Amino acid sequence: MSSKALRPPMPLRLTIYGFVSIWLFMAAFPFIWTLWGSFKVELDFFSIADWTNAIFGRNTQDTYGTAFTGAGYHGAWVQEEFWRAVINTAIVCVCVVLTSLTIGTLGGYALSRSGYRYTFWLLILALIFRAMPPVTLVAGYMLPFFEWNVWGILPTTIVVLVAINQPFTLWMLHSFFQNIPKELDESAKVDGCTQFQAFRHVIIPVMWPGVITTGLFSFLLAYNDFVVTSMLLSEQNRTMVPEIAAFLGTTYTEGNVMFAVAAVVSATAPLFVLVLFFQRQIVSGLTAGAVKG
Amino acid sequence: MRHRTFFWFFLPTGLAMLLFIAFPIVSVLVQSVFTTHEAVLVEVENCGPFGCTVETAVDHDATAAKRAAEPLGRFVGLSVYLDRGHLAVTEIAEQWHASSGLGDFISRTQNLPFYRAITFTLTFTFLVTPLLIALGLVVALSVNSLHRRLKGLAIFFSLLPMIVTPLIGSLILFWMVDSRGILGSFIQYMADDPSLSLKASTSLTWIMLIVYGVWHSAPFAFVVFYAGLQTVPSDQIEAARIDGANRLLVVRHVIVPHLMPLVTFVALIQLMDNFRVLEPLVGFNAQAHAQSISLLILNDLSGETQQLSSASATSVLTILGVAILLLPVLVRTWQDFKGKK
Known part of the structure; x- marks a missing residue:
């Protein structure tokens, strides 16, 4: 606040201060x-006897000699081969982000530069x-995908996720391109560029902040x-989230809840890093769409 | 931009949306009025020492061949919509006559899967959305008055519940409210009831899911409102203060009206997102106590035999629900658009 009053x-x-502390505690403590x-x-982790066990790890001490053990991680990553799911997630995310940004940028740019009535209807x-x-x-996907024999593989899921991503990507990039002055590419066209050349040489160099923001949301x-992912991927192609969901079924019966806990922490870590840097x-x-209303 | 250029620029994204959003909607519509072929029955004559009996048996080969030849099945019209798993028209009519009042009627409908799911989905949507808006607003007002250095830190931690995968977020909370987890033990201690388990009671499960929903989505409201607060003109606030308004009145009459468009925006997005509630029900393993429409579809699809027509019918009903939720917005956009012309 600027004014002392x-x-x-x-x-x-x-x-x-009290309220913010409570809220931050609620948000971060879990x-x-x-x-x-x-x-x-x-x-x-689930201590019946004494909740301080979860902090000091008395049973862990008894079993492994130290208060910390990587047994859960070993079980999840090596025994249950969680690393496969991690690789699949990496492939899916990278492909989805790249494809959806490429086609979304073209579409969003076109929507922001065409003055015709149909752009409004396309956005609606x-x-x-x-x-x-x-x-x-x-x-709606199930029957055709089974018929064409493309169910269960990563490329199908990537294409579907890209398509589901498009409406959001279009809206964000459209509002972003609207903020880039039209004079930039108009003048390039006056100088003899085609629309695509104007896009390629004038718009692409200045669009990165908006594209990175949109890319983050596509990634998320x-x-x-x-x-x-859980409906369209076969068992060996699963990504992390359906893999964790599948863990739940097996681990509760086998008593390997710690595998699931380790997998959950592993899957959360990249998101932490993401928030930290971006x-x-x-x-x-988040606010771009809102402020435009 | 000329039509031709626009067409080529828009083609890839338009094609993606046409093939994987528009066509599936049509496909779902078609599937919902078809159902799998009935089993082919044959009459088999069994002759034993005590004479011959004629039995009807399922001809598995013929059934499989018929189903493979026409995977869509046979046309049944709207009967899938009206059956017990969906709108349950006959059951509803019976219960309407048998029930003594509206409350009794609603409680009677709870043994029908679709009505059970829609009751939870609507309760969830219409409780979580206002609660998260209120919480987000209060957090935004509080964080905004913090010292500049603390703001960044507060925003970082506040973003976490929203960014984290819904299934993972709900699992983390689920393990904590487990009767052996820290929150579960704490609640047992507070209630002085060592046998208390949140998982065993329907109403507590609902509360838990709603708390999760607010926890997960409040950061979104917070971030949007926080950004909106940066644009509140400070001279208006100062003028209101000089005129004798206290802080509460300033919030009530200056800040909230200024943020109103953002409130509408957050409410719209959250209504749409909460209506599709699914992951918390899976994460909290709460299917015994709460069902949502999305979960009905998922269960139909992931069962031993995929019930495509049943899932499709529920999907169409869900789309209708979303359309009803969206209608006010669409009407307003249309009016704005007409006004502009």
């Missing part, structure tokens, strides 16, 4: 707790498509997707 009085400030607990044995259509829950589309959508872009991306 607007500074909150002491009691109010204390209340605010992650810290699970990260800490993932290095323990199950009896410590994209908004309606954005509102479709992906799960309702999955039933592909990374966090559960419905499409916080500004995520915030600006």
Whole structure:
């Protein structure tokens, strides 16, 4: 606050600090707790006797001699071959982000530069498509994909995720391109460039901030997707999220909950790094759509 | 931009959306009025020492061949929509006559899967959305008055619940509220009831899911409102203060009206997203106590035999639900558009 008169009085400030602390505790504590607990044995992670066991790891100490153990990670990554799912997720995410940005940039650019009435309707259509829950589309994919024998493989899932991603990508890139002055590519066209050359040589060099922000959200959508990946991938091609869901079925019966805990922590780690480095872009991306309204 | 150039620029993304969003919707519509062929029955004569009996048996080869030749099955019209698994028209009519009042009627419908799912989905959507908007607003107002250095840190931690994969986020909370987990133990201690288990009670499960929904989505509202707060003109606030308004009145009459378009935006996005609630139900393993429409579709598809027509019918009903939710927005956009002309 700029003005001194607007500074909150002491009691109010204390209340605010208290409230923010509670909220931050609610937001962060579950992650810290699970990260800490993932290095323990199950009896410590779920401790019936004494909850401080989960902090000091008494049972872990008894079993392994130290208060920390990587047994859960070993079980998940080596024994249950979680690394396969990690590689699959990496392939899916990279392909989805690259493809959806490439075709989304072209489409978003076209939408922002064409003054005709149909761009409005295309954007409205994209908004309606954005509102479709992906799960309702999955039933439509099943039959043709089985018939054409393309069910269960990674490329199919990548193409589907790209398509589901498009409405959102289009909206974001469209509003971003609107902020790039039209005079830039107009003048290039006056100088004799075709529309594509103007795009290639004038727009591409200045579009990266918006494309990176949009790419982050495409990545998140592909990374966090559960419905499409769990329904369209066969068992050996599973990505991380459906793999974790499948763990739940087997581990509860076999008592290997710690494998699932380790897998969950492993899958959360990249997201932490993402927020750490791209916080500004995520915030600006979330608000871009909103402020335009 | 000329039509031709526009066409070529838009072709890849348009084609992707046409093939994988528009066609599947048509495909779902078609599938919902077809169902798999019935088993082919043959009459077999069994002759034993006590004479011959004629039995009807399923001809598995013929059934499989018929089903493989026409995977879509036979046309049944709207009967899939009206059966017990979906709109359950006959059952609903019976219960309407048998029930003594509206409350009784609603509780009677809870043994029909579709009505059970829609009850939870709507309760979830319409409780979580306002709650997360309120929480997001309060967090945004609080964080905004923090010291500049602390703001970045607060935003970093606040983003975490939203960024994390919904299934993973719900699993993390599920393990904590397990009766042997830290929150579960804490709640047992507070309630002074060592046998208390959140998983065993329907109402507690619903509360848990709603708390998860608010926890997961409040950061989104927070970030949007926080950005909106940066654009509130400070001279308006100062003027209101000089005129004698206290902080609460400033929030009520200056800040909230300024943020109103953002509230509408967040409400719209969250209504759409909460309506498709699915992952928390899987993560919390809560299917015994709560069903959502998305989960009905998923269960139909992932069962031993895929019930495509049943899943498709539920999908069409879901799309109708989304359309009803979206209708006010579309009407408004249309009016704006007409106004501009």
